[in-house]
Amino acid sequence: MNAxxxxxxxxxxxxxxxxxxxxxxxxxxxxxxxxxxxNGSGKSTLFKTVLGLVPADHGRxxxxxxxxxQARRKGLLGYVPQSEQVDWAFPVRVRDVVMMGRYGxxxxxxxxxxxxxxxxxxxxxxxxxxxxxxxQIGALSGGQRKRAFIARAIAQNAQVLLLDExxxxxxxxxEEHIVELxxxxxxxxxxxxxxxxxxxxxxxxxxxxxxxxxxxxxxGHPAHVLHPDNLMQAFGTHTDQEARAWTC
Amino acid sequence: xxxxxxxxxxxxxxxxxxxxxxxxLVSVVAGVVCAVLSCWMTLIGWxxxxxxxxxAVLPGVVLSYMFGLPFAAGALAFGAGSVALIGVVNRxxxxxxxxxxxxxxxxxxxxxxxxxxxxxxxxxxxxILFGNVLGVSDTxxxxxxxxxxxxxxxxxxxxxxxxxxxxxxxHAHAMGINPRLLETLLLGLLSVxxxxxxxxxxxxxxxxxxxxxxxxAYLLTDRxxxxxxxxxxxxxAAAVTGVFTSFHLNVSTGGAIVxxxxxxxxxxxxxxxxxxxxxxxxxxxxxxxxTPGH
Numbered sequence: 001m002n003a004x005x006x007x008x009x010x011x012x013x014x015x016x017x018x019x020x021x022x023x024x025x026x027x028x029x030x031x032x033x034x035x036x037x038x039n040g041s042g043k044s045t046l047f048k049t050v051l052g053l054v055p056a057d058h059g060r061x062x063x064x065x066x067x068x069x070q071a072r073r074k075g076l077l078g079y080v081p082q083s084e085q086v087d088w089a090f091p092v093r094v095r096d097v098v099m100m101g102r103y104g105x106x107x108x109x110x111x112x113x114x115x116x117x118x119x120x121x122x123x124x125x126x127x128x129x130x131x132x133x134x135x136q137i138g139a140l141s142g143g144q145r146k147r148a149f150i151a152r153a154i155a156q157n158a159q160v161l162l163l164d165e166x167x168x169x170x171x172x173x174x175e176e177h178i179v180e181l182x183x184x185x186x187x188x189x190x191x192x193x194x195x196x197x198x199x200x201x202x203x204x205x206x207x208x209x210x211x212x213x214x215x216x217x218x219x220g221h222p223a224h225v226l227h228p229d230n231l232m233q234a235f236g237t238h239t240d241q242e243a244r245a246w247t248c
Numbered sequence: 249x250x251x252x253x254x255x256x257x258x259x260x261x262x263x264x265x266x267x268x269x270x271x272x273l274v275s276v277v278a279g280v281v282c283a284v285l286s287c288w289m290t291l292i293g294w295x296x297x298x299x300x301x302x303x304a305v306l307p308g309v310v311l312s313y314m315f316g317l318p319f320a321a322g323a324l325a326f327g328a329g330s331v332a333l334i335g336v337v338n339r340x341x342x343x344x345x346x347x348x349x350x351x352x353x354x355x356x357x358x359x360x361x362x363x364x365x366x367x368x369x370x371x372x373x374x375x376i377l378f379g380n381v382l383g384v385s386d387t388x389x390x391x392x393x394x395x396x397x398x399x400x401x402x403x404x405x406x407x408x409x410x411x412x413x414x415x416x417x418x419h420a421h422a423m424g425i426n427p428r429l430l431e432t433l434l435l436g437l438l439s440v441x442x443x444x445x446x447x448x449x450x451x452x453x454x455x456x457x458x459x460x461x462x463x464x465a466y467l468l469t470d471r472x473x474x475x476x477x478x479x480x481x482x483x484x485a486a487a488v489t490g491v492f493t494s495f496h497l498n499v500s501t502g503g504a505i506v507x508x509x510x511x512x513x514x515x516x517x518x519x520x521x522x523x524x525x526x527x528x529x530x531x532x533x534x535x536x537x538x539t540p541g542h
Contacts, residue, residue: 051422072424079422090291090415091472100412104423110408136470156423 002065004029004160004191005050010059012045019045020056021215027193027208029064029159032186034206034222035195037234041212043195047162050193051077063160071160075104078158080149082165088138094148095133098123101156123155127181143174150181161185163194167201179205199226262495271381271491274392275505278448279457279483281396284403285441286462287475288434291414295459296346297331297435300353302442302454304330306360309376309446314367320391320443327439330356379450379502381491388447396444399437410434411472448487449502457483460509467516467523482512 005027012020020042027033037043048054050061052068063071071077078101101123102116112120124130127147132140140148146166153161163182167175182205186192194205202209202222209225211217211234218230262268289298308326312319330352338348364373375383384392403410409430412420417427438458445454461479468478490505497504518526 051418053418053421069424072422075423077422079419081416081418085418087291087415091466091470091475092411092415093471096411096472097415100416100419101423103408103412103420103425109405110412139470152419 002029003027003062004031004064005193006060006062007046007050008060008062010049010061011057012042012049012054013057018214020049023059023212023216025210025216025219027191029191030186030189031207032182032192032194032205034202034209035193035212036199036202036209036225037195037212038236041234042214043212044164046212047079047164047193047195050162051079075156076159078153078156078161080146080153080161080163080166083142083145083169085164086137086145086149088145090137092137093134094129094137094140094151095120095124097137097148098129098133098151098155101152101154101158104156119155119157123151126154127151128177141171141174142169143171143178146170146174146178147181150178154185159190161190161192163192165195165197167196167198175201199231202226258496259492262492265495267382268491268495270384270389271501272488274381274384274389275448275487275491275501276484277392277396278445279461279487279505280480281399281441282445282454282457283461283479283483284400284476285437286458286460287465287472287479288410288414288462289438289458290462290466292434294438295455296349298438298442298458299455300334300349301327301331301435301438302446302451303353304356305439305442305446306357306376306451307363308360309451310360310363310367314363318387318391319446320395323443323446324439326356327442328436331435331439375450376446377450377452378500379446379448379453381448381501384447392444392447395440399440399444402433402437406430406433449505453502453506456506456509460506460513461486464509464513464516467513467520470522482509486512 003026005025007023007025010020010023011018023042023046035043035046045054049056050063050068052061052072061068063076066074066076068077099112099116099120102112102119103110106112106116121130124133127150129144129147129151132144137145137148150163150166166178166182170178179201182192182194186207196202203226206222208220209222210219211225211230213234217233218225218227289295305323305327308322308324309319310322312322334345334348334352337343337352338345341348372380409420409425410433412425413427413430413434420427420430441458442454445457449457461482462475464482465475465478469475486505486508489508491501493499493508494501494504516524518524521527
């Protein structure tokens with residue numbers, strides 16, 4: 001069986017800066033994997049490389065056995081951006097954003113058909129956004145905004161989801177809601193790679209964790225990955241105490 | 249009764265002149281085409297790009313007159329060529345995009361000025377720079393109608409993809425929809441639209457037509473569909489007001505149209521129910537008054 005995400009010997013450089021150093025990663029389908037690391041550890045670069053936005057110097061990326069160009073054309077890849085990357089004042093409604101997830105399934109004019117409307121309704125219900133569907137996207141709370149983008153990936157029926165900091169700026173209750181939703185998606189066979197700063201969240205959410213500091217420091221069961229020795233390597237002594245506090 | 253007559257005559261007297269009717273047709277058509285495109289321009293933040301494309305067409309217009317071609321042919325070639333040149337220099341050098349735009353469009357504009365000073369012809373620099381909507385020929389009108397219709401048809405067909413590109417190009421990419429193709433399409437539409445608007449307001453003021461209506465509408469609504477309607481309405485009202493005012497006051501038509509658009513923007517800026525600065529101030533004051541401790 002093909003791995004959902006397979007990254008082999010992948011190195012990425014921005015000019016002279018080494019962003020990813022010989023990264024290897026193999027993620028079976030149906031897993032939720034937490035991607036951990038400091039700012040500048042290469043988390044965003046790894047996402048961009050998997051999405052095919054940044055070319056790798058060398059290495060190989062496969063998504064469910066396909067190159068990323070094939071995977072994108074087949075609509076296998078879903079993407080939930082960081083809040084900072086979204087123009088929240090853009091005049092689109094929640095339903096418009098979620099419907100954009102369907103564009104890959106539509107003809108060139110992107111005119112929704114009944115199946116697309118069904119997928120939209122379904123995605124809004126699963127994320128509890130049905131009542132807010134006609135709101136402008138910026139008129140949502142932090143947690144609702146994240147759910148809107150997760151709904152877009154659900155509408156797309158993306159098999160592999162990349163979520164960039166889905167818990168940033170989200171209150172505790174919404175966070176629990178999102179964790180539950182992501183766990184369900186994993187249980188249904190979707191594969192999720194979730195970058196997060198919130199180490200406390202990892203054991204609840206993830207089957208696996210990957211600790212990145214340009215290279216892979218640890219990958220495996222969250223309890224193993226969150227071992228203080230690993231965290232010290234990734235986060236340095238500065239946050240070591242914090243890291244210990246989280247894992248205790 | 250007298251006032252009513254005066255008001256009616258304000259419209260009917262200019263309307264009796266054929267050249268005013270033609271000017272109105274051109275201004276309204278160009279205004280609406282620009283206004284529709286301006287909704288995407290405003291949201292993406294491409295006003296400098298609009299300025300660049302419009303200035304860069306000057307050598308193309310001059311060469312067209314030299315060789316007796318329709319002005320649109322040369323203008324399109326230079327508009328699209330400059331956009332491509334900006335893209336190439338941007339990708340292959342470390343210079344930032346806005347600097348590249350600044351270099352390319354001023355260089356093209358300078359080339360146009362040099363050409364026009366050496367070419368003995370009837371082309372009037374003033375007409376190209378500031379528009380000559382009161383003197384458009386039949387050929388000009390046909391070119392404007394055809395190109396304008398082409399732009400609107402392409403936008404109608406691809407508007408959902410264009411909005412996707414403006415909102416989240418990374419998501420477009422992730423779904424296998426090429427954002428660079430959509431960007432190229434939008435730049436192509438911008439080039440053609442600039443050519444459509446040249447006759448109405450001239451090279452220097454074209455950028456106003458592809459930005460102000462969209463920016464005005466953006467202050468008034470949170471719905472993209474409504475933005476398209478409001479910006480088109482602003483453009484039509486400004487075209488009519490501009491053409492008639494310029495007749496009565498004997499002032500530049502292009503200038504009057506753009507001033508009318510700017511007035512609409514100023515009104516929206518001040519009085520928009522949700523975004524207007526006056527109301528925002530009032531809402532903030534009311535909130536402060538309600539907050540304990542103030």
